[in-house]
Amino acid sequence: MPIYHTLGQIPPKRHTQFRKPDGGLYAEELVSTQGFSSVYSLVYHCHPPTLVKTLGEPYSVEPVIARAKHLKHTSLLGFNVHPHDDYLQSRKPVLVNNDLHISLAAPRKSMTDYFYKNSQADEVIFVHVGSGVLKTGFGQIKFGYGDYLVIPRGTIYQLEFDTEDNRLFIVESFGPIRTPKRYRNELGQLMEHAPYCERDIRRPSDLQTIDQQGDFKILIKKQGLIYPYIYGNHPFDFIGWDGYHYPWAFSIHDFEPITGRLHQPPPVHQTFEGHNFVLCSFVPRKFDYHPLSIPAPYNHSNVDSDEVLYYVDGDFMSRKNVVKGQITLHPAGIPHGPHPGSVEKSIGKEATDELAVMIDPFHPLQLTEDALLIEDPNYYHSWADPS
Numbered sequence: 001m002p003i004y005h006t007l008g009q010i011p012p013k014r015h016t017q018f019r020k021p022d023g024g025l026y027a028e029e030l031v032s033t034q035g036f037s038s039v040y041s042l043v044y045h046c047h048p049p050t051l052v053k054t055l056g057e058p059y060s061v062e063p064v065i066a067r068a069k070h071l072k073h074t075s076l077l078g079f080n081v082h083p084h085d086d087y088l089q090s091r092k093p094v095l096v097n098n099d100l101h102i103s104l105a106a107p108r109k110s111m112t113d114y115f116y117k118n119s120q121a122d123e124v125i126f127v128h129v130g131s132g133v134l135k136t137g138f139g140q141i142k143f144g145y146g147d148y149l150v151i152p153r154g155t156i157y158q159l160e161f162d163t164e165d166n167r168l169f170i171v172e173s174f175g176p177i178r179t180p181k182r183y184r185n186e187l188g189q190l191m192e193h194a195p196y197c198e199r200d201i202r203r204p205s206d207l208q209t210i211d212q213q214g215d216f217k218i219l220i221k222k223q224g225l226i227y228p229y230i231y232g233n234h235p236f237d238f239i240g241w242d243g244y245h246y247p248w249a250f251s252i253h254d255f256e257p258i259t260g261r262l263h264q265p266p267p268v269h270q271t272f273e274g275h276n277f278v279l280c281s282f283v284p285r286k287f288d289y290h291p292l293s294i295p296a297p298y299n300h301s302n303v304d305s306d307e308v309l310y311y312v313d314g315d316f317m318s319r320k321n322v323v324k325g326q327i328t329l330h331p332a333g334i335p336h337g338p339h340p341g342s343v344e345k346s347i348g349k350e351a352t353d354e355l356a357v358m359i360d361p362f363h364p365l366q367l368t369e370d371a372l373l374i375e376d377p378n379y380y381h382s383w384a385d386p387s
Helices: 342-346 379-383
Strands: 005-008 027-032 040-045 052-055 065-067 074-077 092-096 100-105 115-118 122-129 132-136 139-143 147-151 156-161 167-173 213-222 225-233 238-243 248-251 270-274 277-282 307-313 326-330 355-361 366-368
Touching: 074 379, 092 326, 100 355, 132 147, 139 147, 139 248, 147 270
Parallel strands: 115 213
Antiparallel strands: 005 238, 027 040, 040 238, 052 225, 065 366, 074 326, 092 100, 092 366, 100 167, 115 156, 122 147, 122 167, 132 139, 132 156, 147 248, 213 225, 270 277, 277 355, 307 326, 307 355
């Protein structure tokens, strides 16, 4: 989880009078999680954040399940998702369960005429292609290739893109997204053995207080529905804030790999943890240095979890015919491993330049109708092909 941060103007004591230059009061808002038992921030608005002018009819964005139960190694060609001008309409959920949704998106346009708030899930947006700025009331975060944008639930945001060529890998987590517990000491500080530290976490900056009244469209997601709201105040009217609940960014390029004499298991690549799943980063690294080591991963039987790998860049020595944006799903209940010829081919190699995001969910994933549109139906045959 992030560390304490503050931007803008705040009063010396919380829950006390904090007045504007004209004598009026700023509006204090507590943004809390898990009731009052977990991280929170105190936000000070120019106007109360409660002025709703109109409420439109909600509409469903619930994923349509096409394959609820399956036991087949599956591959999805992520870059076959067609680009769409609108950010929310570009988001295509492909793998889902009750703990998380995994989506792909290829938005062409920035969010200019509305704001978005996910009230049911934390979001981790991995930027595969593109760059721009994440805008929130907490401040701004510039992003680019390889960035994870961690946006806690309840955060109103806009994405401003630099170009029309953007590819995003998005995880919605119905529990909090946190740094792995084993990386933190009892006070929450990342420890020496962690593969990244607080210096690598980019927090919001450049707080811009937008004190405007009018009609501001905010699309709020709750329980699979989008509720169109029109608020009377600009949602980015923060004059200041402090706390632990805010969006932040971490680059996959700042993840420091943990290596050893023998092949290291996937937990050494863990980057974040959610409820009933973990998210890992595979980055360029030196291979194992035992004189008889086999760099290729060993065959593995998934007994308790599915395994999802999203291929970002580089050469994957354990897989054939891998392309950027490809997703592989190896479900619990059937072993998977290197493709034929990969094991011998890996011996003697000193390093890899692979870049990938892995998710291990501890409950089975379901495939959506959007997933079937980009599925490679012959992927499960790839272990039988000696070429």
